[in-house]
Amino acid sequence: MKKKEATTERYTLADLENWQEATGDLDPPIRLGVFGDPVAHSLSPQMQNAALKQCDIGIQYARFHIRAKELRSALRFLRELDFIGINLTVPHKIAGFEQIDEADDRATRAGAVNTIRLYDKKLVGSNTDGEGFVQAIRGEFSVDVRDLRVMLIGAGGGTGHAIAWQCALENCERLVLVNRTLEKAKALAERLRPFFAGPRVLGPVARLQAVLWDEATLRAQLAHVDLIVNATPLGMNPSDPTPIPARLLAPHHMVFDAVYGPSKTSLLRAADEAGARGANGLSMLLHQGALSFSIWFNQEAPIDAMRAALVL
Numbered sequence: 001m002k003k004k005e006a007t008t009e010r011y012t013l014a015d016l017e018n019w020q021e022a023t024g025d026l027d028p029p030i031r032l033g034v035f036g037d038p039v040a041h042s043l044s045p046q047m048q049n050a051a052l053k054q055c056d057i058g059i060q061y062a063r064f065h066i067r068a069k070e071l072r073s074a075l076r077f078l079r080e081l082d083f084i085g086i087n088l089t090v091p092h093k094i095a096g097f098e099q100i101d102e103a104d105d106r107a108t109r110a111g112a113v114n115t116i117r118l119y120d121k122k123l124v125g126s127n128t129d130g131e132g133f134v135q136a137i138r139g140e141f142s143v144d145v146r147d148l149r150v151m152l153i154g155a156g157g158g159t160g161h162a163i164a165w166q167c168a169l170e171n172c173e174r175l176v177l178v179n180r181t182l183e184k185a186k187a188l189a190e191r192l193r194p195f196f197a198g199p200r201v202l203g204p205v206a207r208l209q210a211v212l213w214d215e216a217t218l219r220a221q222l223a224h225v226d227l228i229v230n231a232t233p234l235g236m237n238p239s240d241p242t243p244i245p246a247r248l249l250a251p252h253h254m255v256f257d258a259v260y261g262p263s264k265t266s267l268l269r270a271a272d273e274a275g276a277r278g279a280n281g282l283s284m285l286l287h288q289g290a291l292s293f294s295i296w297f298n299q300e301a302p303i304d305a306m307r308a309a310l311v312l
């Protein structure tokens with residue numbers, strides 16, 4: 001008799017290699033999922049499974065614990081399986097871009113992939129993080145990114161790249177790129193420079209800058225910033241330090257943490273302490289996931305069912 005149960009466990013590279021043995025008795029079968037390390041925190045399965053159920057699509061979405069060094073093999077096994085597609089999360093988005101067969105404009109711009117669709121054993125990559133981010137900011141703070149001066153922390157990662165490109169495409173007022181490895185932020189700023197050629201902000205600050213991650217620099221920059229975005233994994237563990245301390249934040253700041261692990265990350269606790277408005281990454285998860293769903297199924301995602309599954 002076939003098992004009929006929601007998928008909550010984690011699969012591994014070894015399971016992908018012996019997929020029939022690992023999951024042959026599952027009904028509905030797993031044909032979608034997310035690769036990540038860590039991945040236990042991911043709420044994508046509950047959100048996507050709610051969407052699949054709502055649309056009467058008889059497949060399941062599962063979590064896969066895939067380490068960085070395993071990604072190439074995992075994608076190779078995936079090509080041979082009857083999957084619709086896969087999401088890539090931390091730390092695979094940039095490495096994944098190098099390992100797919102084709103990329104659409106969104107993935108090519110960001111140099112990072114969060115959504116893969118399989119066509120005839122080919123992996124076609126896209127990136128829904130940037131648009132998901134813009135929709136999340138509108139939903140959380142009732143403002144459009146194009147009207148904001150944005151500071152992005154973690155500009156060297158896959159999510160940071162996608163958000164930075166989207167800010168450029170939206171022609172936001174100002175973009176300040178911060179990264180532990182400054183060279184990566186500088187390289188990204190050079191690629192984005194043409195988008196920020198026009199003068200929009202009056203005042204003493206440049207529209208596009210890559211800056212050092214130190215207290216004096218951040219303090220000076222934050223006087224000319226409306227929205228602060230954390231796109232590093234800092235905050236996934238409750239004991240992580242905040243990327244920006246409360247003493248640098250002010251009540252006029254909007255603080256968006258792409259991390260959605262603990263509902264109050266260290267950065268959001270700092271925002272509370274400073275009297276600033278804050279939001280975690282759940283709404284971005286929702287919107288990027290809805291866009292992934294429409295890439296896989298060429299139909300609009302049932303966003304209300306997905307939101308309900310996340311209890312937003």
Ligand code: NAP
Nearest residue numbers: 090091154156157158159180181231232233258281284285
């Ligand atoms: P990633 O590609 O591994 O990005 C790592 C970035 O974070 C790099 O800029 C890296 O700096 C920086 N970083 C890593 N560890 C750091 C540390 N200890 N201190 C300071 N900076 C550090 O990861 P990703 O896939 O972009 O994901 C980043 C985070 O965003 C994850 O927590 C993920 O869950 C979250 N996310 C959420 C959503 C959502 O829908 N809510 C969507 C996408 C991602 P260097 O360049 O110096 O290495």
